[in-house]
């Protein structure tokens with residue numbers, strides 16, 4: 001748990017002066033930010049801008065989780081990494097970049113794959129979780145772990161010229177499973193490696209995630225509980241969708257949950273927890 | 283002028299593989315990007331994410347213009363700069379950061395104030411101009427210079443929790459003066475230094491600028507000629523406004539223009555070309 | 565009942581030949597159209613290839629979210645919802661990339 | 663003519679006591695309300711302090727964009743536009759920060 005900060009230092013006041021002026025944030029909101037810890041699952045196209053703007057805004061602690069290493073094909077959208085970081089763990093590369101921007105943020109890199117074995121123990125240490133992952137099994141895993149530990153989940157995704165964002169398990173709203181009780185057939189899932197993605201589209205969606213995390217952490221509250229934001233970059237069109245409420249029959253957050261601990265999500269989804277899409281033959 | 287690239291190198295194909303897959307971009311769009319030069323006026327809250335995503339996407343040449351030096355109070359939103367860059371010219375700091383991300387982009391830092399004396403000569407060397415400035419005189423100067431040199435202007439602005447974006451002087455659409463023939467009274471203008479700004483708001487608007495520049499440069503075309511995008515970060519609300527067409531009576535792009543060369547914009551606006559808002563007493 | 569609706573595809577997957585918006589007039593019938601009948605009609609008339617990317621049993625396949633006039637169809641009665649003239653039905657493919 | 667409209671303020675400047683949206687019923691009069699009359703009414707009834715931040719002469723001050731139902735008022739006749747019941751009028755302060 002983070003040491004509660006009771007006052008801003010002179011350096012804090014200088015650094016955050018432009019946002020301290022905001023009536024919706026102010027000193028109280030800034031102190032709230034400094035007390036909040038956020039776990040970012042995935043340091044790719046979404047996680048990079050998200051980590052960047054949360055660190056810049058003065059979030060207290062940032063967990064940066066990714067099992068992967070930086071490759072040249074990441075750099076068109078994963079803007080925290082540089083050419084010199086190729087081959088390096090993304091979690092470390094992201095943590096170093098974030099520290100250059102704001103050394104007062106506590107940065108914890110996790111160079112590992114989130115799994116049913118480690119997810120609860122990790123997520124319990126954070127106040128807010130951001131899903132910036134790139135595959136279906138991880139999305140169910142993160143959501144179930146957030147329900148079981150009672151954490152709000154700021155989730156975004158992007159593919160080609162499209163993006164989506166929802167805040168799950170927030171103020172009594174639905175979880176990921178409430179919306180998607182059954183996983184999609186693996187052959188219908190298109191990943192960024194197969195379908196491509198315009199780099200600035202996850203850039204925009206990751207910035208939206210940062211905005212919603214900041215609003216939740218500072219006490220303003222998010223606009224996207226039980227709400228889906230759809231972004232179409234080709235027509236520059238936005239759409240806000242009213243979603244179903246928390247489902248009484250949901251397997252994990254419902255009244256008689258059948259999922260009371262984490263399960264095998266690769267088996268559940270029939271696909272591997274990477275974006276190098278292979279179908280699992282079980 | 284940029285050397286026209288006729289083919290992608292193997293390294294280009296690796297680097298841009300995820301966006302080469304997009305039907306809307308493809309090899310042709312990528313080659314178009316590599317032939318395009320963009321001048322970014324202002325390396326602050328808007329210019330940083332814009333430069334980042336344009337460089338990542340493989341724009342050919344990036345002009346980075348700013349007269350200012352990096353200060354601690356910039357770092358909550360100007361995410362290309364780091365703590366170690368305090369005191370350094372923003373144009374240089376931004377250029378160095380961009381080169382780490384993509385060394386194949388030609389980066390030209392300009393540590394100077396855009397002025398009626400240098401604007402035309404600079405803008406003539408670029409295909410697209412992005413207004414990321416922070417004051418009224420510069421916004422009129424950039425727009426007039428774009429009209430006089432026939433360049434599209436991708437313009438954004440941000441304050442507190444609000445953002446605006448329009449593409450001016452594009453495909454026969456209006457210029458900045460068509461919309462705002464007279465400058466606002468200086469005492470009605472709130473700058474980020476006075477009113478504050480949440481860092482991720484210019485982050486989002488700068489990313490939108492990058493998206494529109496990429497769409498124009500690659501040949502897809504922008505959605506925001508004669509259109510105003512308004513973003514309200516507090517309610518996470520977007521609004522697209524149909525604007526007036528090019529005005530026959532416009533002082534610079536109209537049928538009998540009275541402005542046929544650049545003028546004294548500080549005198550015209552009655553304020554200085556910085557965001558440290560002082561009224562000029564002339 | 566003669567009903568004209570708009571059908572839209574959101575998200576990245578190109579179900580209907582890459583066209584994002586369709587204006588569709590459903591054939592006249594004695595009862596109002598419901599969503600269950602609409603899905604059958606779409607499958608027969610718009611999805612000539614690989615219907616399994618769209619339907620499963622008598623509903624849409626997992627991973628597709630259905631909107632009726634910008635609201636989750638779960639709020640509107642799902643398969644039993646009776647279509648009104650000028651309704652806008654959107655099929656969203658959930659995205660998973662990052 | 664009795665007309666109910668919504669008045670909104672977009673952009674950062676807080677003209678009407680920081681309230682973004684107002685539902686307003688204009689007093690009955692024999693002719694339809696036009697924008698010129700609306701500006702006078704707003705100045706008298708909503709803007710008790712510093713009207714110079716909003717009006718200049720008989721129009722809005724430079725730097726404010728007026729929207730009538732999400733379109734630039736220049737497309738709708740500006741000051742001469744006759745208000746319809748349920749119209750939505752938005753005053754946008756141009757932003758210059760970056």
Ligand SMILES: [Zn+2]
Nearest residue numbers: 175178250253
């Ligand atoms: Zn649930």
Ligand SMILES: [Zn+2]
Nearest residue numbers: 457460532535
């Ligand atoms: Zn003009």
